[in-house]
Amino acid sequence: MDAGTDSADARAFHDHDRLVKFDELEPLFGIDASYVTIFRWEQRKKFPKRIALSRNKIAWRHSDIARWLAELAPAAPRRTSKRTPSVSAPAVV
Numbered sequence: 001m002d003a004g005t006d007s008a009d010a011r012a013f014h015d016h017d018r019l020v021k022f023d024e025l026e027p028l029f030g031i032d033a034s035y036v037t038i039f040r041w042e043q044r045k046k047f048p049k050r051i052a053l054s055r056n057k058i059a060w061r062h063s064d065i066a067r068w069l070a071e072l073a074p075a076a077p078r079r080t081s082k083r084t085p086s087v088s089a090p091a092v093v
Contacts, residue, residue, distance in 0.1 A: 019051065019059035029065055 022038070025031040033041075041047035048064035 017061055017063045019053070020062050020065060021057070021059050025060075025065070028062075029069060031065075 020028060022035060025033075025038070031038075038047060042050060048060050048068050050058040050060055053059055
């Protein structure tokens with residue numbers, strides 16, 4: 001491998017496992033839920049565990065969110081209330 005490939009692989013790994021803040025959940029993943037809803041999902045073990053960055057800052061690993069979404073993929077077409085983890089999916093016609 002050449003040096004260019006190594007750095008591209010390192011960037012891909014970094015982007016995949018970077019930390020995602022609450023306000024990035026919707027733009028990156030389409031997760032449109034309130035902070036309280038996310039907290040409740042976490043308490044019920046229905047959302048990846050948060051990482052405390054400081055007393056008032058939290059984030060999640062990009063890879064954990066991506067994995068969680070992949071596990072939900074078979075259930076994505078159904079629409080439910082915010083009480084059940086479900087990502088806003090495009091309407092199926």
